[in-house]
């Protein structure tokens with residue numbers, strides 16, 4: 001079998017078109033322009049490229065978008081004060097502090113400082129808690145994007161064996177939780193594997209849907225995948241540079257080999273990544289509507 005390629009680029013494009021129309025409507029009918037600030041501390045090249053992509057997308061959708069760059073040596077106190085300023089700014093509906101932060105800043109403290117109503121990343125414990133209960137909240141962007149991909153590709157998750165590789169707060173834990181819930185792209189039987197899992201392949205081979213967020217290049221090889229599985233690769237590993245200096249990316253899945261076995265697979269680049277950015281935009285539109293009492 002050669003897998004169907006689930007294109008994050010294509011699905012993201014479709015959602016962005018929907019959002020663009022919604023933003024235009026919000027402006028015309030209600031005078032509301034969704035506002036997003038992305039705060040970047042330091043100059044980590046990967047972070048710079050992600051934040052640039054987020055700003056570009058926000059701009060294309062007609063948002064009020066603010067890029068706030070801060071020096072690597074900003075104090076925790078100053079960063080918390082900055083967040084407080086945006087918490088109070090009525091033109092800003094979504095606040096994103098790009099992670100990771102420098103070591104002298106307590107990441108947890110920073111994420112707790114963001115107003116949960118502006119927490120479009122869905123990392124504040126109020127939103128995490130609401131997510132687990134299944135209440136309306138901001139879902140973290142990468143898991144949210146995966147749900148949309150599964151749903152819009154017609155993947156049947158109900159009753160299926162879903163195996164998640166990775167237990168991060170950003171991807172592994174939330175996607176496992178969401179796929180377990182009574183919801184679209186949910187109702188799965190979920191197993192979570194991690195670095196201490198004794199026999200990873202034993203679990204992954206049982207997966208009808210395999211979500212891989214391990215953070216290590218090509219850890220999932222063809223022998224670990226069941227014939228006909230749906231494989232979602234969340235990995236973004238920079239494994240080198242082209243002669244022109246562009247980063248060469250690969251996922252956590254050995255794409256070339258696994259695509260011969262899977263029923264469907266997401267590529268890297270062009271899979272989950274573009275969906276992550278798009279869901280940030282979707283969450284920001286949601287935040288703006290809530291702020292205006294429209295949702």
Ligand SMILES: Nc1nc(=O)c2c([nH]1)NC[C@@H]1CN(c3ccc(C(=O)N[C@@H](CCC(=O)O)C(=O)O)cc3)C=[N+]21
Nearest residue numbers: 050097098099100121141236269270271273274276277
């Ligand atoms: N507060 C916070 N929120 C985040 O959502 C967040 C973060 N911090 N820190 C880092 C991770 C990583 N992340 C990605 C977003 C887009 C792509 C993406 O668009 N990737 C492209 C390739 C882009 C490239 O060339 O690097 C693709 O896969 O096709 C990847 C990864 C968001 N993150």
